[in-house]
Amino acid sequence: MFLFTLTRLVYLGVVLVVMSILVFLITQAMPGDVAHLIAGQFASKEVVEAISIKLGLDQPLIVQYGRWAAGILHGDLGRSLTLEQAIAPIVIEALIRSLVLAVSALFIVAVLGIGLGVLAAVRRGKxxxxxxxxxxxxxxxVPDFFWAILLILVFGSYLQLLPTGGYAPISDGFLAWAKHLILPVITLVLMMLARVARLTRSSMIDVLQTNYVKYARAKGMPERVVIFRHALKNALLPTIxxxxxxxxxxxxxVVVIETVFSYPGLGRLLLFAIQRHDLPLIQATILLVSTAYCLANLVADLLYAFVNPKIRHSMSNN
Structure with missing residues (x-):
């Protein structure tokens, strides 16, 4: 398991380096001049050139990338051109808020989705x-924004039980903080629950028809042992x-969800940066999202190996 984890961490490092290069090149290719944006549309050519020299935009791309990457390794993500402050605290705060949504929604989806999928597979046709x-x-x-609007109308406008948008820090009280999370989390759950339940059902049906499950039943094992100990472990691989x-x-x-609920998460921050052509903020946000995807896939690989040792051995040999 140690060798398998080490191999995956090396792959993760390589992917992150490649992703950082792609993020830098893509953002550099975006239309518009950062120096001109800072100076304003009526600034003279000399002023624009002076700003370019000050920011190092006149240097070759490889030099600019090296300086940017070195800053990231030291925890310096640069300064936002629009907000005129360090980027790291901004993206970390937005990341924490998005993590609260992601972890809450995924926990509910994993419990309900897998449970419903197993129930549907075991009681197939009923x-x-x-x-x-x-x-x-x-x-x-049903599209995601429909669920969001429906929840706002029912629980926010008609019943007036929950706030329809915004965010309350936990310093305002746990109840106020939780109320602003309920509707976005429910929307995310409704968006993902159907896919997880259907995938678990389909995978579970296939596993229940395998020979080792039939053999376990023939040995007289209790049905719950057959389902949860033998069948579910292998059926969970695509769900993971x-x-x-x-x-x-x-x-x-989830830019749409965060926009509908005015939730200040990472997706909404990225939209804010793109609308204002804030290049350093765009680069930092996209890189952070890419890192999150890579880490999520790393966790999935480790869970694969934990659930099915055959995968661990085959991947380690490769």
Missing amino acids: LSDQMVSGISYIGIA TVLAINFGWILGG
Whole structure:
């Protein structure tokens, strides 16, 4: 397991280096001149050139990348052109807020989604299976913003039980903090629950038809032991992948949800930076989201190896 983990960490380092290069090159190719943006549209050419020299924008790209990468290794993500302050505290604060959403939603989705998927697979063709399948179809077909608007109308406008948007720091009280999280978390759960439940059901049905499960039943093992100890461990492999991908997606890809609920997370911060062409903030945010995706996949690989030792041995040999 140690060798397997070490190999995956080396791969992770290589991927992050490549991702940092791609992020830097892509953001450099974006339309617009940072120096001109800072100086203003009526600034003279001399002023723009002076700002470019001050920021080092006149130097070759490899020199600019080296300086940027060196700063990241020392924990310096640069300064925001729009907010005129250090980027690191901004992105860390937004990351923590998005992590709260991601961890809360994924925990609920993992428990409910896997539970419903197992229930539907075990009772295949019965009423409970049909109900889970019907709910899954609805969940996949309905777009995410619809759930958000529906929840706002029902619980915010009509019942007036929960705030319809914004964010309250935990210093304002746990109850106020939790109330602002409920609707975004429920929306994320509704978006992901259907896919996890259907995938778990499909994978579980395939595993229940394998020979080793039939052999376990033939030996007279209790049904719960057959399902949870023998079948579920192997059926969870594709579900782990989906949960890991969804974790990275939540951190940087739920711009719609964070915008609808005015939630100041990482996705909304990225949208803010793009709208204002804040190049250092764009670079830092995208790199952080990419790192989150890579770490989520690393966790998925480690869970694969923990659940199925055959995968650990085969990957270590490669």
